[in-house]
Amino acid sequence: MSSEAVPAAAGGVDRSLLLVLSAPSGAGKTTLCRRLVATMPDAFFSVSATTRKPRGKEVEGVDYRFVSDARFRELVQNDELLEWAEVHGHFYGTPRRPVEEAKAQGKLVLFDIDVQGGMQVKARHPEAVTVLVLPPSYRELERRLRSRGTDAEPDIERRLLAAQAEVWRAKTYDYCLVNDQVDAAFEDLVAMITAERARSWRFDLAAFGF
Numbered sequence: 001m002s003s004e005a006v007p008a009a010a011g012g013v014d015r016s017l018l019l020v021l022s023a024p025s026g027a028g029k030t031t032l033c034r035r036l037v038a039t040m041p042d043a044f045f046s047v048s049a050t051t052r053k054p055r056g057k058e059v060e061g062v063d064y065r066f067v068s069d070a071r072f073r074e075l076v077q078n079d080e081l082l083e084w085a086e087v088h089g090h091f092y093g094t095p096r097r098p099v100e101e102a103k104a105q106g107k108l109v110l111f112d113i114d115v116q117g118g119m120q121v122k123a124r125h126p127e128a129v130t131v132l133v134l135p136p137s138y139r140e141l142e143r144r145l146r147s148r149g150t151d152a153e154p155d156i157e158r159r160l161l162a163a164q165a166e167v168w169r170a171k172t173y174d175y176c177l178v179n180d181q182v183d184a185a186f187e188d189l190v191a192m193i194t195a196e197r198a199r200s201w202r203f204d205l206a207a208f209g210f
């Protein structure tokens with residue numbers, strides 16, 4: 001058996017954790033996700049399929065699997081997606097198989113997906129943990145989006161409206177994480193992971209000799 005194939009409950013503890021991060025754009029979710037992948041040896045980033053075109057330095061298979069509309073429809077019809085949603089006029093979905101494999105190996109599975117998707121993951125996997133990343137305030141989000149200087153005014157307005165809707169839709173999420181200072185937010189996120197992995201249902205006490 002390779003070291004990759006350690007079963008989820010090795011050592012009497014099921015460490016597999018499905019961690020959904022959602023946020024309004026500009027809250028810093030992607031930075032937090034990248035940092036988790038870079039620092040947690042057992043983190044597995046769920047690479048979504050999308051029908052939108054690659055942006056900037058995005059790499060096929062790393063940031064997204066870029067697919068045609070027809071291919072996306074096929075994935076849905078074949079039930080190959082754990083969840084999917086239409087976001088800003090494009091389709092996005094989570095391939096099911098890699099998630100199931102990583103979960104079976106006890107990994108920290110990270111989902112950078114919107115709230116519609118997060119709720120679908122939770123419905124299928126009630127043990128999944130959902131985290132809404134928030135900016136310190138709506139005003140701060142507005143300031144961050146404008147200071148990037150990359151988006152036109154109508155686009156900023158659209159993102160701000162979407163941000164309002166996204167935050168209110170996430171009322172049922174398990175945790176809110178305020179990202180004021182990214183180092184502190186990252187520490188809080190790691191604390192959530194540590195606590196979730198210490199839940200009693202994960203422990204097979206017989207394996208501890210009790």
Ligand code: 5GP
Pocket residue numbers: 022023048049052083084085087092093094112113114115116117118
């Ligand atoms: P972007 O196009 O800016 O990369 O992503 C737009 C939005 O789609 C973000 O909120 C991102 O989290 C979300 N998203 C990315 N992948 C998925 C996915 O597989 N499923 C769902 N539901 N949302 C996704």
